[in-house]
Amino acid sequence: MTNEGKTQAELEQEAKDCKRCQKWRDELTRDSPIVRFLLTHISLLPPPPDAPLAPLEGSQTPHLPLPITCSPCPPTMAGGYASGLGVLLCQNRFMSRKHMEDALSHELIHAWDERRFKPKRRWGEDLRAHACTEIRAENLSGDCRLGREFTRRNWAFTKQHQACVRRRAILSVAANPNCKSREEAERVVNEVFDSCFPDTRPFDEIY
Template sequence: MAQDSSSPGGSLGVKAVDKVQAMIQKSLQLPKVKFLRQRMAEAGCTVKDNFFRAVVCQGRKGMAYFAPGHGIFVCSNHVTFQDEVNQLIIHELIHAYDDCRAVNLRWNNCAHQACSEIRAGHLSGDCHFMRELLRGHFKLRGHEPTGSKNARHRELISKRDNLNSNGYIAPSRPNYVYCWFSFDLDEPKECIRRRVLLSLFSNPNCVGSAAKDSMEDVWDICYNDTQPFDKAP
């Protein structure tokens, strides 16, 4: 359940909650959010605006959570930007949609939770490359030719005008060190797997290898289940 939004933090906590609640209201105007709410209503689960609440979260590491029968809660003490709130609302709405449409979904069942986490990660855009970049999930590769006679240096300089957006080379100057950096981001599926496991680790029924085993067991069917979208957005 959600914690009392007025504690801890006194008036500062209340201000943070009010600020994030205003951000939530902006999120509700997003086309994807409107679409998900419409599909939930068609499935018999009308979602009113008070379904979405900003709260101060005590003892929670996550930034938001869906509580069946209660709603979606965004942790005002863990979020800062509008884009974060947008993404959290979409992610948790997919959980809410799964809870609405499922006949026997049990959130304490490791495989059931894994399936919904896979779908939420895939359909919400959690693993868009810019979000991964901001999370720091990339590898930085550097190449450092050191002299004008260096063959690799000459090759890079000759290509500087055609270099793609993956890197940058400083303008040609004799006797300088030239660096070319590029970023290797995790593949989207690997990003989803990583984030699914982080969520499953909080489930006491997913101890040991159960989290990974459950995720792999349901991966194909749940990753390819794009409802209520015709295909992954």
Template sequence: MAEGDSTPSGQFEWWRKSLAYRTGMGMSDEEKAAFEEEYRVRQSKNRTCATCEQDRSWMLQYSPLVRFMIDQLKRVGDGEVPEIKCLDCNDLKGGGFHPQEGILLCANWLKDKWQLEDVLTHELVHAYDYKVFAVDLNNLKHHACTEIRASMLSGECRVLNEIRKTGLANFSTKFQSCVRRRAVLSVTANPKCKDAAEAEAVVGHVWNSCFNDTRPFERVYR
């Protein structure tokens, strides 16, 4: 049975295993051990997704950054705000945005609600750019620009975060270095991009115009 199978047959199989485990009938020691591990994984997944959903709701109600971006999205285009979902992800990432599917928050990779705030704001900037600038991710310049703006505006590259990670060296350039690094990594992962060298070149080409474009914010707090 696939992990987390929600089909009727999957749910029946999970009920059958649970009954056998509780009664001790019809289950070998190996099957009991496998059931205990599956139960542990299910409980862990439920907790991470539940925590993500709780933190998402808190941010939608109390985070100035998130509330501001939600308000801006309501003012542009069709006024629609993308659905924001919490799921477990296989990739090593905090979240993602898709024009049709909405915003994904990767519950199993988010350490706390403050990281969730950064990731959610980052993805809301992508949603804003898609509406306002008609971003085409097949165009590497478009991709680079929205990644620069999302890392710059979300707060994920704030200087205090970078100091915790890398110390006080090169203090004056930490913010820009973080934004550039994140943009290059994201563009490198684009199937249209040949390699990191091309990603760096594209990010460099659009850097000045995109890094200085703080819309919809008046200024950036670093």
């Protein structure tokens, strides 16, 4: 990102967003049970082959098993994950720390899945693998929480929850440049749903 063409007010807002994002990130990686749990399980698996060997130059989180970076984003996204870069948190997109906790957990599930499955093709090129990790990330992160506290056993198998997971996973797969249409996204998500939805690892290890 360059600062050219931005007004003074925009630059100030950006600096404010960045500071808040970094503060929440540092609090969540220190205090959030789900974020800490996922980070621990990520650190137990070998990193993907294209992960940076040393902490990324200028990494804001050298003490964590993968970089977690705050950055401004376009309004269509809240976060992202790429093996060579780690987790991106969209600093201008979070309503609350809780919202960021859900988004960060979602991306950490992608990071854990990639380390566990070790896909041969690049992440986004295998639509079935992409659909599976989106189903799991929506299911396990709290993205589809129904206004309740985080107790997976109670809410994870209701019809409404399943519908939310399916709908959001279809949106994510449809946004993959390798996916030709919304219909294809629906088909792929439906094909893998019954095998991926019940897979709650690494969480089942503690329940």
